Amino acid sequence: MKLDALVFDAYGTLFDVHSVMRRCETCWPGKGAALSAAWRAKQLEYTWQRSLMRAYRPFSEVTRDALEHSCQALGLALSPAQRDELMGEYLRLALFPDVALQGLPGKKAILSNGSPDMLDPLVKQSGLRFDAVLSVDELKIYKPAPEVYALAVGRLGVPARRIGFVSSNCWDALGAKAFGFNVFWINRNGAPVDRLGVQPDAILKSLGDLPEVLR
Amino acid sequence: MKLDALVFDAYGTLFDVHSVMRRCETCWPGKGAALSAAWRAKQLEYTWQRSLMRAYRPFSEVTRDALEHSCQALGLALSPAQRDELMGEYLRLALFPDVALQGLPGKKAILSNGSPDMLDPLVKQSGLRFDAVLSVDELKIYKPAPEVYALAVGRLGVPARRIGFVSSNCWDALGAKAFGFNVFWINRNGAPVDRLGVQPDAILKSLGDLPEVLR
Numbered sequence: 001m002k003l004d005a006l007v008f009d010a011y012g013t014l015f016d017v018h019s020v021m022r023r024c025e026t027c028w029p030g031k032g033a034a035l036s037a038a039w040r041a042k043q044l045e046y047t048w049q050r051s052l053m054r055a056y057r058p059f060s061e062v063t064r065d066a067l068e069h070s071c072q073a074l075g076l077a078l079s080p081a082q083r084d085e086l087m088g089e090y091l092r093l094a095l096f097p098d099v100a101l102q103g104l105p106g107k108k109a110i111l112s113n114g115s116p117d118m119l120d121p122l123v124k125q126s127g128l129r130f131d132a133v134l135s136v137d138e139l140k141i142y143k144p145a146p147e148v149y150a151l152a153v154g155r156l157g158v159p160a161r162r163i164g165f166v167s168s169n170c171w172d173a174l175g176a177k178a179f180g181f182n183v184f185w186i187n188r189n190g191a192p193v194d195r196l197g198v199q200p201d202a203i204l205k206s207l208g209d210l211p212e213v214l215r
Numbered sequence: 216m217k218l219d220a221l222v223f224d225a226y227g228t229l230f231d232v233h234s235v236m237r238r239c240e241t242c243w244p245g246k247g248a249a250l251s252a253a254w255r256a257k258q259l260e261y262t263w264q265r266s267l268m269r270a271y272r273p274f275s276e277v278t279r280d281a282l283e284h285s286c287q288a289l290g291l292a293l294s295p296a297q298r299d300e301l302m303g304e305y306l307r308l309a310l311f312p313d314v315a316l317q318g319l320p321g322k323k324a325i326l327s328n329g330s331p332d333m334l335d336p337l338v339k340q341s342g343l344r345f346d347a348v349l350s351v352d353e354l355k356i357y358k359p360a361p362e363v364y365a366l367a368v369g370r371l372g373v374p375a376r377r378i379g380f381v382s383s384n385c386w387d388a389l390g391a392k393a394f395g396f397n398v399f400w401i402n403r404n405g406a407p408v409d410r411l412g413v414q415p416d417a418i419l420k421s422l423g424d425l426p427e428v429l430r
């Protein structure tokens with residue numbers, strides 16, 4: 001497959017949010033997994049609901065709101081210091097060990113729900129270099145709205161059919177596919193494909209399998 | 216509070232989906248709760264994602280897709296007969312015991328994500344009478360998009376500020392509030408309010424508390 005650009009999702013795809021989960025467990029032993037799951041689910045729900053309500057707020061705010069709601073729902077007291085600590089983890093996420101951009105062809109970009117206040121420090125400390133780091137924040141609507149994926153086309157100057165989109169979030173991969181990208185779903189956990197009317201072009205177990213399919 | 220119309224959400228507000236959960240438990244003993252939770256979560260996710268992707272499909276199809284995906288994710292074999300049985304439960308849901316429309320003032324309507332093939336048989340067998348049964352299906356976008364709530368204004372001929380909206384789904388209540396309705400969140404389970412930038416006008420433990428606040 002010959003492509004002129006690769007566009008990557010950030011959270012869960014390049015950056016491992018496991019350290020956030022570990023910090024939840026440190027704060028509330030035995031409740032870390034439940035809180036992490038509730039927090040992530042609510043974070044995404046709020047992005048979709050706010051997009052449909054046309055009441056966009058930046059991802060940092062949505063993420064903080066989701067944390068506060070999840071703690072309240074689970075009966076966990078959250079001090080301002082704990083909240084800031086957990087939010088701070090998002091700025092220091094580790095790269096997945098299978099992230100290696102060197103051998104990959106064409107331009108490289110990130111296209112993320114993350115607002116610049118979250119995304120920029122994270123990318124900076126990762127040591128990775130991208131041709132563009134694009135945030136939904138300039139559009140005020142979240143994935144999987146098609147205008148989000150169109151942002152990459154416009155900014156990279158590469159048509160959709162020459163762009164490969166890489167995400168470990170199946171719904172994000174399928175949103176990108178419906179838009180017109182070539183889509184690689186990184187399915188690290190062996191989940192079934194979401195039923196949203198389209199299929200990824202390829203399902204990979206790891207980012208390490210990308211060079212092989214792009215050859 | 217003087218209102219000229221009351222608009223009700225259907226699933227979870229007037230109609231109790233517990234029988235669907237019970238049927239899940241009958242099919243897969245010990246897994247009913249996990250499947251019900253996954254199914255409901257995925258059903259809603261698909262409504263939001265498809266709305267943002269502009270890839271609307273009717274709620275009956277989305278609900279079936281969500282069931283199939285959830286069974287696959289949980290490793291539960293779903294036969295076509297089981298699938299049809301579980302989907303059939305949606306047409307026979309019981310009313311919550313606190314549903315009583317007689318004493319309530321003004322026009323009454325349902326405004327639901329349900330497609331007519333799911334909603335019409337359900338309302339018919341309930342014995343309840345409404346001035347309008349409105350489905351997002353004619354708009355091809357799901358709640359909480361503002362145009363959904365606008366449908367009730369247009370169809371009932373009552374301005375938003377004279378309409379009371381009643382839902383047990385907090386995000387739905389808040390979507391209606393952001394649109395401009397007077398909103399009663401039926402919080403049967405003591406959940407915290409979602410953080411979407413607005414608050415319900417009243418939080419009630421039961422539909423039975425409605426006449427009191429409407430007086």
